[in-house]
Amino acid sequence: MFMLNLVIASDTLSPGQSIKDGERLVSSGQSFELGFFSPENSKYRYLGIWYKFSPEKVVWIANRNNPLTDSNGALTFSDEGNLVVLNRSKSIIWSSNSSMVLRNPVAQLLDSGNLVSFDYPSDTQLAGMRMGWNLKSGFEGRLTSCKSTDDPSSGDYTNGINVNGLPHFEMFNRGSTKTFRTGPWNGFRFMGAPATESAPFKSLFVYNETDVYCEFDNPVEVIITIFALNHSGVIQRLQRKKESSTWDVMMTYPRDPCDNYGQCVANSVCKSNKDPRCQCLQGFVPKSQEEWKLFNSTSGCIRKAQLNCFQEPGFLKISMLNRPDPIDFWVECLKNCSCTAYANSDVRGGGSGCLMWFGDLIDIREFEQDNHVQNIYIKLSAYEVMLKNDPILERSRLHQT
Incomplete structure (x- = not known):
């Protein structure tokens, strides 16, 4: 420079x-x-x-x-x-x-x-800088990447908070192609984000009638941290000790291929430690077995058994998954035939609130561990749920087929 x-x-x-x-x-x-x-x-x-x-x-x-x-x-x-x-x-x-x-x-x-920089964010979030929305004024603070290391003009990637439904961070390429998203706010943190209790910064998320934003501070004065979006669409949490001569990478998103939006198709889950990476959710099978045998999962997954709206369904609990996208949470899942799955919107105190999904379940990934377990309840027939919960019946059914 x-x-x-x-x-x-x-x-x-x-x-x-x-x-x-x-x-x-x-x-x-x-x-x-x-x-x-x-x-x-x-x-x-x-x-x-x-x-x-x-x-x-x-x-x-x-x-x-x-x-x-x-x-x-x-x-x-x-x-x-x-x-x-x-x-x-x-x-x-x-x-x-x-x-x-x-x-x-x-x-x-x-x-x-801060001079006027906090009102006009570039590609870097500093301590005390709010990323999110003032719902009264309509002002949004979001990060926009540079075109390259030599060209700081506005690049292809933006990262900000989506306030439709439960707030969650999303990244877009050229304004329209979603490339990454976090899970929604669950009362403790954005789902899938790593725990920060022992980190040298302190995060704060505000979600009320007038404001939806995320900020952080640096209580450890000798360590500086920033949040930056680079020209390749990679989000990094960087830290540097003041006496050091280099910035160290603390966190990077996307972390692995499963973080890329829509890495696996409808009604499947991305498992970074499995091969093949994309696998159908329980209760679903590949729409085209021949394509899946060739590691082509673009046709997605369909239900093993179609639901009968006149019969009471069951719900299969699955943990450690990022919640699907998109969501709707205004009706009761049990009584709505088109509801596919539901989950608590807040995991604190045993769970509260209700989120629901309709149609295909999109952009799901598995997490290896999470201190605040996220349960998703997928609607299946009551018989399928009984099979899943009874290994003897399941083995009998497999033997018959």
Whole structure:
């Protein structure tokens, strides 16, 4: 990363002042710097924020989609009180776009890394930065990848919280192709996410009538952690000790092929430690046995026995699975013939709330372990459930076939 080495001995920008290319603001605790830089192998200039002790780790970029072509840029205030980046001809190429006209505005680079960066996330979530929704204003904070290591403009991948049904994180490629999702919030954490009780950061999830967001803090001052989405669509939790010279990877998503969205088809489960990886759920069989023998599972799985809506069904409990996608939780599963499966929405205190699925069960993976067991109840005929729960009857049925 190329930058000039002039520093303004302040963390604050006031009306009438400007930050020119080569000048920098420094937060009061010497944690962050703001200024103009060029990525490696790039001639373009961008206004960004980076760690003072790790200048290569740029955590926010203002004009990522409208770069400067020379070193004549400047950060200043407009007449309306907005922060703006100007080019050589004094044209605005980026603005903070406040809806209010501000008198005597002041911009301060905080030791959290916040200037206006928390309102305009780039590809990195810092401690204290909210990822999610303000339901009143409609504002959404989500991460957007860079195009490449040399091009910080908005890339192909976005990661944010879906608030339809129970909140869960989703990643999309080019805005429309879902590539990854977590399980929904279960009262303790997003299903499938690793436990963080012993981690050097503390997560917080808020879910109420006005806000749905996730944030974290760094209570261990000597260890910094960040959450970043790279240009390849990989989400990483990074950590660095302040005296260290490198960032270490704590967590990576997707972790294995089963994390890729829709890795296995309808009514099947992805098991990363099995071969073949995709296997039909209990009570279901391959729609095409010939294709599955050739490791082609695209036709999916169908029920062994069709349900009779006039007969009372049974429910088979299966644990350690990521819940299917999508969900609907407004009707009672037992009395609705098209309901395929149900589960508790909150696992605390023995479980509460009800989620239901209709039609095919999509994007399911198996977990090897989970401290907060997730049970899913799949609707089968009462006879099938009896067979599954009685090994003698099951062996007898297999012998007859």
